[in-house]
Amino acid sequence: MPKTAYYIPIGPIHPALKEPIRVEAEVEGERIVRVDVKRGFAHRGIEYMGMKRNAIQTLYLSERICGICSISHPYAFVVTAEKALGIEAPPRAQYIRPIIAELERIHSHILWLGVIAHEMGFDSLLFWTWKGREKVLDLLELLTGNRINYSVYMIGGVRRDLKESHIKAIKDAITYYWKFTEQMKEIILSDPVYKARTRGVAQLSKEMALKLNVVGPVARAAGIRMDIRQDMPYDAYADIDVRAVVPQDIVGEAKGDAYDITMVRIYEIEQSLDIIEYCVDNLPEGKILAIPNYPALLAKIRRTKGEAIGAHEAPRGEVVHYLKFDGRDGPSVWKVIAPSYNNINSWAPLLLGAEVADIPIVVAYIDPCMCCNDRVALLKTPEGKVLGYEYIHKKAVEKTRKIEKEVRG
Amino acid sequence: MNIEEVIEKLKESLGDALLNYEIREYEMGIRRKRKLYEVWAEIDRSAFRKAVETIFSLDYPHLHLISGEDNGGDIIKMIYSFGVFYSNPWGEISITLKFDLPKDSLILPTITDLMPGAETNEREIREMLGIEFEGLKNKRHLFLPDDWPEGKYPWRRDEYGVEDMIKHTHKSVKEIRKKGEGNA
Amino acid sequence: MTPETLFYAVAFPILGIFLGLTYKGIDRRISARMTSRIGPPIRQPFWDVGKLLLKETVVPENAVKWLFNAMPILAFASSMTLLLYIPFGILKAPLEGYGDLIVILYLLTLQSLAMAVGGFSSGSPFSSVGAQREMVLMMSYEMPLAIVIIGFALLYKSFSLTTIASTPVWTMVSPVAALGVVLLFIALLVVTPAELAKLPFDIAEAETEIAEGMLAEYSGRNLALFYLSDAVRGFAMAAIEAVLFIPFTFSYVFGISLNGAMLYIVESLWFLFKVLIIYIAAVTIVRTSFGRFRIEQASRIFWVHVNLIALLGLALVWLGVR
Numbered sequence: 075m076p077k078t079a080y081y082i083p084i085g086p087i088h089p090a091l092k093e094p095i096r097v098e099a100e101v102e103g104e105r106i107v108r109v110d111v112k113r114g115f116a117h118r119g120i121e122y123m124g125m126k127r128n129a130i131q132t133l134y135l136s137e138r139i140c141g142i143c144s145i146s147h148p149y150a151f152v153v154t155a156e157k158a159l160g161i162e163a164p165p166r167a168q169y170i171r172p173i174i175a176e177l178e179r180i181h182s183h184i185l186w187l188g189v190i191a192h193e194m195g196f197d198s199l200l201f202w203t204w205k206g207r208e209k210v211l212d213l214l215e216l217l218t219g220n221r222i223n224y225s226v227y228m229i230g231g232v233r234r235d236l237k238e239s240h241i242k243a244i245k246d247a248i249t250y251y252w253k254f255t256e257q258m259k260e261i262i263l264s265d266p267v268y269k270a271r272t273r274g275v276a277q278l279s280k281e282m283a284l285k286l287n288v289v290g291p292v293a294r295a296a297g298i299r300m301d302i303r304q305d306m307p308y309d310a311y312a313d314i315d316v317r318a319v320v321p322q323d324i325v326g327e328a329k330g331d332a333y334d335i336t337m338v339r340i341y342e343i344e345q346s347l348d349i350i351e352y353c354v355d356n357l358p359e360g361k362i363l364a365i366p367n368y369p370a371l372l373a374k375i376r377r378t379k380g381e382a383i384g385a386h387e388a389p390r391g392e393v394v395h396y397l398k399f400d401g402r403d404g405p406s407v408w409k410v411i412a413p414s415y416n417n418i419n420s421w422a423p424l425l426l427g428a429e430v431a432d433i434p435i436v437v438a439y440i441d442p443c444m445c446c447n448d449r450v451a452l453l454k455t456p457e458g459k460v461l462g463y464e465y466i467h468k469k470a471v472e473k474t475r476k477i478e479k480e481v482r483g
Numbered sequence: 484m485n486i487e488e489v490i491e492k493l494k495e496s497l498g499d500a501l502l503n504y505e506i507r508e509y510e511m512g513i514r515r516k517r518k519l520y521e522v523w524a525e526i527d528r529s530a531f532r533k534a535v536e537t538i539f540s541l542d543y544p545h546l547h548l549i550s551g552e553d554n555g556g557d558i559i560k561m562i563y564s565f566g567v568f569y570s571n572p573w574g575e576i577s578i579t580l581k582f583d584l585p586k587d588s589l590i591l592p593t594i595t596d597l598m599p600g601a602e603t604n605e606r607e608i609r610e611m612l613g614i615e616f617e618g619l620k621n622k623r624h625l626f627l628p629d630d631w632p633e634g635k636y637p638w639r640r641d642e643y644g645v646e647d648m649i650k651h652t653h654k655s656v657k658e659i660r661k662k663g664e665g666n667a
Numbered sequence: 668m669t670p671e672t673l674f675y676a677v678a679f680p681i682l683g684i685f686l687g688l689t690y691k692g693i694d695r696r697i698s699a700r701m702t703s704r705i706g707p708p709i710r711q712p713f714w715d716v717g718k719l720l721l722k723e724t725v726v727p728e729n730a731v732k733w734l735f736n737a738m739p740i741l742a743f744a745s746s747m748t749l750l751l752y753i754p755f756g757i758l759k760a761p762l763e764g765y766g767d768l769i770v771i772l773y774l775l776t777l778q779s780l781a782m783a784v785g786g787f788s789s790g791s792p793f794s795s796v797g798a799q800r801e802m803v804l805m806m807s808y809e810m811p812l813a814i815v816i817i818g819f820a821l822l823y824k825s826f827s828l829t830t831i832a833s834t835p836v837w838t839m840v841s842p843v844a845a846l847g848v849v850l851l852f853i854a855l856l857v858v859t860p861a862e863l864a865k866l867p868f869d870i871a872e873a874e875t876e877i878a879e880g881m882l883a884e885y886s887g888r889n890l891a892l893f894y895l896s897d898a899v900r901g902f903a904m905a906a907i908e909a910v911l912f913i914p915f916t917f918s919y920v921f922g923i924s925l926n927g928a929m930l931y932i933v934e935s936l937w938f939l940f941k942v943l944i945i946y947i948a949a950v951t952i953v954r955t956s957f958g959r960f961r962i963e964q965a966s967r968i969f970w971v972h973v974n975l976i977a978l979l980g981l982a983l984v985w986l987g988v989r
C-alpha cells in the first residue's frame with residue numbers, strides 16, 4: 075500500500091455521525107497516524123439561557139439539551155434542585171421517576187445497538203432492533219403523552235400519575251422485552267461478523283479509562299464499577315440495591331472493547347427491566363408533587379439560597395448538574411456536564427493507530443450526544459467586521475429573489 | 484475511609500489554607516433511609532494544587548466538573564468537584580473545592596498531568612471565563628469557533644462578556660416578546 | 668457485420684438494462700421484506716436512473732477532468748459488452764466466437780478498475796481511500812475467480828461459454844469431479860458479492876466509513892452510468908453463474924418437448940427464473956444477513972478460505988477429468 079499520508083475529514087457532516095462534530099484524521103494507507111477532534115458545532119448556549127430564566131422554564135430547557143436521553147438532564151436537574159432547595163419529593167413520585175428513566179434507558183440502549191450495527195454496515199440488525207424499540211416509545215407516549223421530551227418531571231415530584239391501565243401496559247412491555255433482550259443476546263453477541271468487527275476495536279484499558287475520566291457504559295466496559303445509581307443513590311434507586319453491570323461479572327474478564335460495551339448495554343436493559351418491575355410492584359400511594367402550586371414553588375426558590383451538585387446515571391453515563399440559587403426565581407449559576415463531554419476524550423487516543431474502517435465504531439461506541447455542547451455562529455467580512463442579523467437576512471432574501479428569477483426565467 | 488478521615492487528611496495537608504469546610508448529609512431512600520455525604524471545602528487559591536494532590540492521594544478520583552462563577556465583581560468563584568471512593572455502593576464521597584480567583588491574576592495550575600481527561604474541562608473554562616492554565620498543552624478553542632475574537636468570554640459578566648454579540652439567547656422570553664424581536 | 672449482429676448490439680443492451688434494473692428492484696423489495704419493511708416499488712431503480720439523468724453533473728475542481736468523465740462511460744461500455752457474451756437461455760451469445768471466459772473475466776475486472784481509476788481521479792480523500800480498498804479487494808477475489816474459470820477450462824478443454832452452455836456440466840463429470848464443481852460453485856458464490864460491491868464486501872463504498880468511497884464525488888449523468896453498469900453487472904454475474912452451474916433447460920428438467928416460438932419464450936423465462944434464484948441467493952440474502960467486513964478481514968477470507976475451497980475444487984476436477 076502506498077505510504078503517502080491522506081487527510082480525511084470526518085464531519086461535521088458525515089454519514090457516520092448522527093450529530094455534528096469534526097474528526098480530522100491523517101491516514102497512511104488504512105492506518106490513522108494523527109487525530110484531532112473538534113467539537114462545538116451544536117453549542118447553543120443553553121446554560122447561558124438557563125441563567126436568564128426561572129427554574130421551571132430552565133427545567134424544560136434542560137430537556138432540550140439532549141434529544142435522545144431527554145429525561146436524563148431534567149432528572150439530574152430536579153435531583154440537584156431538590157438537594158439545593160431542601161425539598162423532598164413524595165414517595166410515589168420518587169418511584170415514578172425511575173420508571174420513566176429506566177424505560178428511556180431501554181430505548182436509548184436499543185437505539186445505540188441499531189446505530190452501531192448500521193455503522194458496521196449491518197442494516198438488517200438496525201431495522202430489527204429499532205422495530206423492537208417502537209414498543210417502549212409507544213409505552214412512553216402512553217405514560218407521558220410524548221415519544222420524546224416527556225416533560226413529566228417537576229422540582230419536587232412528577233406531573234403525571236400512573237393509572238392502573240398504565241401499570242398493565244408496563245407489565246406487558248416488560249414481558250416483551252425480557253424475550254427481546256434474550257433474542258438480542260443471541261443474535262448480536264454470537265454473530266461472527268459482529269464479533270469480528272468489535273472485538274479488540276476501541277479497546278480502553280482500565281487505567282486509561284480512569285485517566286481519561288470516562289463515564290457510564292464506557293467506563294464499565296473497561297471494568298470500573300461506577301454507576302451513580304450505585305455510588306450515590308437517589309429516589310427509588312436507594313431502595314433497590316443497584317449494582318454496576320461490568321463484563322467481569324458476565325464473562326469473567328473485562329477487555330473494554332466495543333464488544334464488551336455491547337454486552338454491558340444489553341445486560342443493562344435487563345437490569346432496567348428488574349428496576350421497573352420493582353418500582354411498579356412497590357409503588358407507594360399518595361400525592362405526586364411536594365409543592366403543587368408553581369407560583370408557590372417559584373416563591374420558595376426566590377426565598378432560598380443554596381447550591382448543590384447532583385447527578386443522574388443517564389444511558390450514556392453520568393449527567394452532573396451544578397446549581398446555585400441566589401435570590402432569583404431561577405438558577406444564578408447552572409453548569410451541566412453531559413456524559414459525552416467526558417467520553418469524547420477517548421476518541422483521540424483510541425483512533426491513533428486504528429484503521430479507517432474503525433472510525434465509525436470508535437466514534438459511535440460511546441454513543442456520542444453532541445447536543446450538550448453549543449456554538450455561536452459568527453459571520454464576518456474579510457476585514458473582520460462582524461455582520462449583523464439584519465444584514466444577513468437581507469442578503470438571504472436577495473439571493474432567494476435572484477434564484478427565483480433564474481428559475482422562472 | 485469515612486468522611487471524618489477525609490476531612491482529617493485535608494486539614495492535615497492544607498493547614499490554614501483550608502478556610503472553611505462543611506459536611507453535607509443527604510438522606511435518601513423511602514423504605515430504608517441511608518445517608519450520603521459530601522464535603523464542601525473553601526480553600527485559599529494558593530493551596531489549590533496541594534488540595535488536588537491530597538485528593539489524588541486518597542484514591543484516583545473522578546472529576547465531576549469544573550465551573551466558575553463571575554458575578555460581575557472583582558473575583559471569579561471557582562468550583563472543582565471530585566468524586567472519590569466511587570464503585571462502592573453508597574460509598575462515593577463528593578469533594579467540592581471552592582476558591583476565589585481575583586480577576587487581576589487569572590492563572591491556575593493545570594491538573595492534566597494528574598488526569599489527562601481534565602483537558603476538556605480546562606479548555607472549556609479557559610475559553611468561557613478566560614482563565615489561563617499553566618501547563619495546559621492544547622489551548623485551542625473547544626466549543627467556540629477558531630476565529631472567536633480575543634478577550635471575549637461568554638460566561639463573564641463584566642466588560643469581557645458577550646452581551647453585545649448575541650441577539651436573542653441572553654434575553655428572557657418576555658423581553659423578546661416586548662421588543663417584537665421574536666420573528667427571527 | 669450481419670444485420671443480425673446489429674440487431675443484437677442494439678437489443679441486448681436495452682434488454683440488459685431493463686433486466687438489470689428490474690432485478691435490482693426485486694432485490695431491494697425482498698431485502699426490505701426480510702427486514703420487515705415495506706420497501707420501494709420494483710420500478711424504483713428506473714426512477715432513480717431517471718432522476719439522476721436529470722440532475723446536474725458536477726466535476727470537482729481538483730479532479731482530473733477527462734479521466735473523471737471517461738470512467739463512467741468505460742464502466743458502462745464494459746458491462747454492456749459483457750452482456751453480449753452471455754448465452755440467453757438457448758439463444759446463442761451474440762458475440763460467440765469473438766471471445767470466451769477469459770474476456771468475461773477481463774470485462775468484469777475492467778469495471779472495478781474503471782471505478783477505482785474514477786475514484787483516484789476525483790481528488791477526494793474518501794474516493795482515494797475507497798479506490799485503494801477496491802484495488803486490494805480486487806487482488807483478493809480475482810484469484811478464486813480465475814481458479815473457477817481454469818476449472819471449467821480443464822473440464823471442457825475450451826474457454827467458450829457457448830460450448831459450456833450446450834452441454835450441462837453435471838452430465839459430463841465423474842462423481843469426484845462433480846464434487847469439485849460444487850466447491851467451485853461455492854467459491855464463485857462467495858466472490859459474487861465482492862465482485863458486485865455488495866455487503867458484506869462493499870468495503871470500497873462503505874457509506875458510514877468513507878461516505879460511498881469511490882462514488883463520493885460522482886453525480887448526475889456520471890453517477891447514473893455507474894448505477895446502470897452496477898445493475899447490469901449484477902444481472903450478468905448471476906447469468907454467468909446460471910450458465911455455468913445450472914445449465915438445465917426447461918424441457919430437460921420437466922421432460923416437456925416444446926417447439927417454435929413457444930420454446931424460445933419458455934426457455935427464456937426459465938433462464939430468467941434461474942438467474943433470479945442465484946441473484947437472490949448470492950446477493951439479496953447475503954447482503955441482508957451480514958455486516959460489513961474490514962478490508963484486511965475480507966482479504967483474509969478470500970486469500971485463505973475461498974482460495975482453499977477453490978483450489979480443492981480445482982484439484983478434484985483435475986483428478987476427475989484425468
